[in-house]
Amino acid sequence: MDRRWKRCAAALLAALALTIPAHAAQIEVDGQTLSASDAWVEEGTSYVTLRAFSTLTGRTLTWTGEEARLAGAGLTLEAVPGALYVTANGRALYVPGGVRAEHGVTVLPLSVVASAAGAELTWDGESAAARLKLAGAVPPQASYDETDLYWLSRIISAESRGEPLLGQIAVGNVVLNRVNSGQFPNTVKEVVFDRKYGVQFEPVSNGTIYDRPTDSAMLAAKLCLEGAAPVGDSLYFYAPALSAGTWISTSRAYYGTIGCHKFYG
Known part of the structure; x- marks a missing residue:
């Protein structure tokens, strides 16, 4: 239940970010309107600098030469441009498009900062303002279901070893979409070993599902469990170099290609 709540919350924040109009928009934190140099809306997504966030919340911001580190008030966040x-507190939070660094300042989507801080983010259409409520917010600690993480990291590793991180996240995205779909079993392990219409994943047949997952696959699994969904509601994928994927390509809606995999809804 906790995992599904995280995915729903992440989807809600993503939808919120995408519906904010770029004109005349304001970004407020606990009633304080931030300056245009500290926070802004760009192509439908609201952004905030970590420098401004650290000042507003009394947290300490440092630069190690490779990453920005924000610490204090129950939150430790690391961001690499x-x-x-x-x-954030041991959690892995997806940043669509990547962490930005502009003029020496680290910039994040406001939705990511809200998730890290455990804060409420809302949009007021009448006043065209994105509002972040930090008062009383408690930054969440990492909490992953061990069984879900175990099997999700293994199927990601076996299916997408050598793929870029985004491609690995996309594979995990599909697995969790199946968990949340009434067409498939409702746990990660059951989805991985589903045989209703034959073995669904080749690693189950060749035994590589039991191999120790790569570090990047573990990271991708955590990102997916936190709600990362780069391929939306896709339920299928295949690698053209290894499979014709005839049924998928003719029966399902094409979403996109990442690395060696094509994804379908």
Whole structure:
């Protein structure tokens, strides 16, 4: 139940970010309107600098030469410019498009900062304002179901070893979409070993599902369990170099290609 709540919350925040109009939008934190240099809306997504966030919350922001580190008030966040994620209290949070660094300042989507801080993010259409409520917020600690993480990391590793991180996240995205779909079993392990219409994943047949997962697959699994969904509601994927994928390509809606895999809804 906790995992599904995280995915629903992440989807809600993503939808919120995408519906904010770029014109005349304001970003407020606990009633305080931030300056345009500290927070802004760009192509439908609201952003905030970690410098401004640290000042507002009294947290300490440091730069190690490779990453920005924000610490204090129950939150430790690390952000590496260009990375597709940040870590926050041991959690792995997906950053669509990657962590940005502009003029020496680290920039994150406001939705990612809200998730890290455990804060409420809302949109007021009448006043065209994105509002972040930090008062009383408690930054969540990492909490992953061990069985889900175990099998999700293994299927990601076996299916997408050598793929870029985004491709690995996409594979995990499909597995969790199946868990949440009434067409498939409702746990990660059951989806991985599903045989209703034959073995669904080749690693189950060749035994590589039992191999120790790579570090990147573990990371991708955590990102997926936190709600990362780069291929939306896709339920299928295949690698053209290894399979014709005839039924999938003719029966399902094409979503996109990441690395060696094509994804379908």
